[in-house]
Amino acid sequence: MVSSRSDISHINGNAPDHVKAFLADPTTLEDVSGQGQLVKGFGHDIISRMVVTEVSVNKKQEEPLKQEGRVVVKMKVEQDMVHGGLKIHGGCLAFIIDICTTFAMTALTLGTIGVKVTNVSLTLQLFYHSPAALGEDLRIVSTTLSVGGREFSARTEVWSDTHNRLVASGVHVKLTPSTPGISKL
Template sequence: MKPASNTDTSRVEGNAPPEVKHSLLGFLVQSSRVSRSIAKPFRGFEAEFGSRLQLTEASVLLKAEEPGKSEGRVVVEVVVDEDMLNGGGSVHGGCIAMMIDICSTMPIYVLGASTSGYGVFGVSQSLNIVYHSPGLLGDKLRLVSTTLAVGSRALSSRCEVWNVTRHRLVASAVHIKMVPSEPKASESAKL
């Protein structure tokens, strides 16, 4: 479900326009749907965990390494809950990967929507993750994501997952996405 049109975006820091912040909040708060297999309301894995992510910053900043170019930056926080843990008692790698997938997509949208008025989320081509240390029950994690390069078709970003409670890096990742092409007339007729 999308946030109400009167959703307060003032708690989200950063210089991204309020309508862009509002769209990101809508991206995190996904509606339930009726499952085809069980014919009951079902939110799904991504919607369940995505709704726990708290957007704290959405910004467009000048890139220090490339004068004249900008980068999108998004910061999201979450507290580790029991259903996020693996059998060893730390955050499951798949759960971290899903959160990185969501969060590393957001700065790509922020940069496009804030600078050209057209933000895209794209589809994943690759997600390369390095795990550095565990996140434990009750730990507060901060996911800091920034764009690397945003072109007309290829999009890339990086994400670092920091354990705020224990002051250490949990995971780092590079996410490569693409804007899919529209199906050709002959292909869409077959569908």
């Protein structure tokens, strides 16, 4: 674990320091007020154990005129993440993929346009490949797929570093909410 959440020396990648600093403490994404107020909501304990190890903004290999955000997170499977069989719960994996795709989207928008864009989930598609047991070390790799207009999408792979195998993967599509307007009713 890192000594300080404001320390970015352990974070690899080419993203600007301000992007790494924002993502160094994953609980910053719990500021749902937008006013720097930490809300200890659902999954706070899990988020607080995530360690961001890489933040990058790269040219997309398939679309060289576009860029992609990439964030790598490490964490250990702990008691509050498992079901009765002592394997990571599918709901917990969905939560981790939801959060980590948001990290990649945030890295891209902060690194390119300088702001964190607020968005909400439209779809989250998951695939479960193999179990991860209590105590296993996980590496979560998230990369943006497309960003345009109001739509954002990213993919995440959850790897067991303990057994060198893919645990789960997912694709997350998010939208920027429309601004409230005058009702037409």
